[in-house]
Amino acid sequence: MCRKRCTTSPTRAELTLFVRGAGAPAGVVDAVQEQLEGQREVYIDLHAHPGLSMHETRTSGIIAERLEGFGFEVHQRVGGGVVGVLANGQGPVVMNRADFDALPVEKRTGLDYASTETTTDEDGRTVPLMHACGHDMHVAALLGAAGAMAAHQEAWSGTFIALFQPGEEIAAGARSMVDDGLTEKVPAPDVVLGQHVMTHEAGTIGTKAGPVLSAGDSIEITLHGSGAHGSMPHLSVDPVVLASTIVMRLQTVVSREIPPSSFAVLTVGSIQAGSKSNIIPATATVLLNMRTYDEDVRSTMITALERIVPGGCEAAGCPQEPEFRYYDQYPLTDNDDDVSAKVTEALRAQFGEGVFEQSPQTASEDFSIVPSAFGVPYTYWTVGGVSKDRLERAESSDDPADQFAPNHSPYFYQDIDPTLESGTKAHLAAALAWLG
Numbered sequence: 001m002c003r004k005r006c007t008t009s010p011t012r013a014e015l016t017l018f019v020r021g022a023g024a025p026a027g028v029v030d031a032v033q034e035q036l037e038g039q040r041e042v043y044i045d046l047h048a049h050p051g052l053s054m055h056e057t058r059t060s061g062i063i064a065e066r067l068e069g070f071g072f073e074v075h076q077r078v079g080g081g082v083v084g085v086l087a088n089g090q091g092p093v094v095m096n097r098a099d100f101d102a103l104p105v106e107k108r109t110g111l112d113y114a115s116t117e118t119t120t121d122e123d124g125r126t127v128p129l130m131h132a133c134g135h136d137m138h139v140a141a142l143l144g145a146a147g148a149m150a151a152h153q154e155a156w157s158g159t160f161i162a163l164f165q166p167g168e169e170i171a172a173g174a175r176s177m178v179d180d181g182l183t184e185k186v187p188a189p190d191v192v193l194g195q196h197v198m199t200h201e202a203g204t205i206g207t208k209a210g211p212v213l214s215a216g217d218s219i220e221i222t223l224h225g226s227g228a229h230g231s232m233p234h235l236s237v238d239p240v241v242l243a244s245t246i247v248m249r250l251q252t253v254v255s256r257e258i259p260p261s262s263f264a265v266l267t268v269g270s271i272q273a274g275s276k277s278n279i280i281p282a283t284a285t286v287l288l289n290m291r292t293y294d295e296d297v298r299s300t301m302i303t304a305l306e307r308i309v310p311g312g313c314e315a316a317g318c319p320q321e322p323e324f325r326y327y328d329q330y331p332l333t334d335n336d337d338d339v340s341a342k343v344t345e346a347l348r349a350q351f352g353e354g355v356f357e358q359s360p361q362t363a364s365e366d367f368s369i370v371p372s373a374f375g376v377p378y379t380y381w382t383v384g385g386v387s388k389d390r391l392e393r394a395e396s397s398d399d400p401a402d403q404f405a406p407n408h409s410p411y412f413y414q415d416i417d418p419t420l421e422s423g424t425k426a427h428l429a430a431a432l433a434w435l436g
Contacts, residue, residue, distance in 0.1 A: 050102030091158025206358030
């Protein structure tokens with residue numbers, strides 16, 4: 001697609017052919033190639049210059065500038081996010097979403113456009129920056145879809161909203177946009193659509209009705225003991241020993257309190273206590289994470305946690321109660337059956353046998369906070385980001401350079417082609433299932 005309004009626009013039938021990728025008129029094909037080149041530039045730029053969660057000022061500025069160039073009504077800095085609204089006559093209102101924050105991970109891909117940037121985090125530490133989860137690809141794909149919708153308004157009717165969200169990696173961005181009045185600032189959508197690039201084959205799409213991403217809760221527990229000299233343990237209430245016993249007891253929550261037919265994960269990721277071998281510290285901090293697909297299971301686990309920890313502290317004779325801090329809380333992503341069926345049908349028309357049923361993932365997302373705020377249904381699917389050639393090399397080679405890494409790895413990256421094109425067409429196919 002051309003970035004500016006084309007002088008000769010395709011008919012509705014021609015745009016349908018473009019979206020499906022079969023027999024599209026030469027002019028539309030040429031325009032697609034022109035737009036994809038611009039999208040590649042955006043992707044490479046964002047990949048090289050990532051922004052830490054809730055500090056993505058440069059990224060949001062690029063997004064707003066592009067949307068304004070397409071002719072969207074732009075709402076910038078909505079809780080740190082950017083929303084573009086394109087009204088085009090009567091019809092449904094469809095919102096497509098992309099997130100745009102990066103991670104404090106050091107890039108090790110060896111790409112010539114890999115990030116070398118650092119920043120200061122909330123604790124004042126200097127940390128590296130990297131798009132290790134594909135959010136740069138999310139932005140480039142949704143911008144491409146927005147440009148296509150703007151350039152070919154003769155082919156659809158209704159309102160298309162492109163929402164770009166900050167802070168997904170810390171479960172803060174969607175909530176910040178809602179708290180900043182998102183639902184009053186833009187038209188209420190009839191449906192909200194989202195996608196995420198994953199490490200299956202580029203050109204393939206995974207869809208699923210029902211729970212697709214788990215709810216996630218991170219919890220910080222502070223245990224209060226009584227410090228003493230390491231040679232006089234009888235004068236202490238040792239929080240290190242206490243933390244150890246609590247961690248072991250927590251391992252029974254899933255195995256003994258959750259039915260075997262239900263899914264749950266409880267992981268203790270950090271125990272922090274003391275600074276020297278001969279000092280028994282006064283406190284210990286335990287960090288843990290829970291993943292669930294069911295609110296009743298989640299409630300059972302929290303109840304168990306809040307019973308086991310105080311019980312352990314009482315048994316140890318702690319001088320005060322433990323403290324709990326819940327943070328980075330992600331809701332369950334539970335795709336609407338009807339919306340998922342409609343989107344899957346549209347994606348199959350576009351990608352054919354490349355569409356498969358996605359198994360539930362134990363990763364978590366704050367995507368559903370936005371449609372929940374509007375009280376509307378949603379669906380969320382996955383887009384493959386690894387080329388067929390790279391997958392084949394990984395199967396037959398022991399060379400680390402030929403392998404592909406999962407999201408959040410310092411070695412993670414997507415193959416721009418054909419990921420960018422398929423991600424853009426997926427957004428278009430899904431939106432046009434209502435607007436076309």
